Amino acid sequence: MTATKVLVPADDLRTFAAALLEKGGLSSEHARTTADVFVWAALRGVDSHGIARVPAYLELLAKGVANASPQITVESSTPAAAVLDADRAPGPVALTAAAQEAVTRARATGIAAVGVRRTVHTGAIGYYVSKIAEQGLVGIGFVSGMPNMGYTGVKGPAVATSPLAIAVPADSHAPLLLDMATATIALGKIRQAKATGTPLPENAAATADGTPTTDPDQAVMPLPLGGAKGSGMSLAFELLTSVLVGAPIFSAFHSDDPQGRKHRQNALLIALDPAAFGDPHTFTTAVDATLTTLKHLPPADGAPGVFYPGERSAEVAVTRTAKGIPVAPKVWRELTESAAKFGITPPGGA
Template sequence: MSDTPTKTLVPADDLRAFSAALLEKGGLSAEHARTTADVFVWAAQRGVDSHGTARVPAYLDLLAKGVANADPHLTVESTAPAAAVLDADRAPGPVALTAAADEAVRRARDTGIASVGVRRTVHTGAIGYYVSRIAEQGLVGIGFVAGMPNMGYTGVQGAAVATSPLAIAVPAREHAPLLLDMATATIALGKIRQAKASGTPLPEGAAATADGTPTTDPEQAVMPLPLGGAKGSGMSLAFELLTSVLVGAPIFASFHTGDRAHRQNALLIALDPAAFGDPTAFLAAVDDTLTTLKSLPPAEGAAGVFYPGERSAAKAAERGEKGIPVAPKVWRELTERAYMWGSMGRCHEA
């Protein structure tokens, strides 16, 4: 008989409503709470548990400490039809980037391609959500995020750049959209914490000590190393220029001169296939490309041939039917907050 704690299985709609209720109790408006919960549950449903409902307590803490603004005044500045800057006023990332994604789609409908920079937000969550939101409208979505330095840079001692992510979503006609969502780090910070808790050695070249020395010892590891060495660190630095510096809110330079206040910036881009040719033919060609890929012979031992986002889309469908498993520690944190505020959702044991 297993002593492993049982995960709690919660229907997606219930988990969304439960998370939104907690976030509203934490100070967000009902609309902003629903938006934020949507992003968390989207990630949890696709199996990205590190950015799922496990983030709710952390966001409640950000709101309680005033790091995130519970009542932000979002403003959009623009001097060109195809470009804008959204000042988030320290709104939670899901609130700011959802608004930016919708603004990018609206502008791209008129201009063919549009970009919206996001200035002064806090923790953006899974950026795959925002580019997927763009793809749902039949457009191609591209996103970059820059944040606080927490990753090594090739040739530098200690943390120098952020684990800045990149996401691209391309709509298809029959297939699930292609969704590439990746960080510039070899390993996530959460994976380092998990290895430390379990005492499991880390992969070679994945993490480093405080002075930047590579290590496989989770007790000594404090930061991830960049993906592909100089390639990953170079990408992170480029994303800082394309987001933070572009919108006049630099993080990298100010961090290394003493400003450690938490913040993030982003850039979302929407491309309308209709501006490049026949959008119907584009979707058909995307399907043909993905079908061709999947028809290639799999390598020995491979479970199959998959394109980015395919397996997470299948998991989302499965969890949409069966419910989303929530880890015991996360469920305990959520229910403790709920009992404190008198707000519980429906659930049953997996």
């Protein structure tokens, strides 16, 4: 067993992940798209949504939960809005297409929204809004999924840890990228704490009946960020995504219909073209000035500095691009085992 993390160049890891996903059933194009989302997250230090997701996606494909050959369609009755029916395509495939659709429409209309219906695990939502920002537009995204988080005043899991992401382009600074869930703590963090025996923060997780606990062995679900604020946001995102595109998750999950608990996710991506509001260069220059002003504010005692959302993960990406992406021993073992099964040669690592 590998005792330490394996360092793998980003391009090699992307090629390796794409090869595995293609063997898992995805087309070459869809495999590359999905691998790119994973490597993007890994480069930025978001390892929970990085290359560690490949084995899970292979399982989703093998079980038929994710559709390896989706018939993706786009429905629209107005230039500024559309609904993309993913036909259970993996989230990276569906949301990448939706992001480009939103950009194309926003170029013509100034603002565009694209809902995504019936996808499977969206991956790092920050990726899709970042792709919008790379083209000079503001990207906003919401996701709703299967209820796995508490709701203030409710016993047991009630709503999803639905994320929100916003990306704003700048000139000289890395784009602002706010990417957050509505939960106080990620499920992956609870699993990690359980594996290491580390106590959880106060009011971050709960037992099956909703009782807050710091014991990772008793915790089965995260609690909403800010209590009623986080749970309210999650419910609002369900309305803005699932209900809006005619594919409710929350009400079906809590009904007697067994199909209501079949894994699925929905999303809404919005693109705003600064050119529709004024001069786009004036906008990005003002974004830079705002971020610079923030960074020159006096840091609190003991603080390492003042940072805006997405700044530190962008710095991690620079380092990992130069030095390689560290892959945890367990993940590397799973990847190489899958590679052996498919007859793929893993990258050499360093």
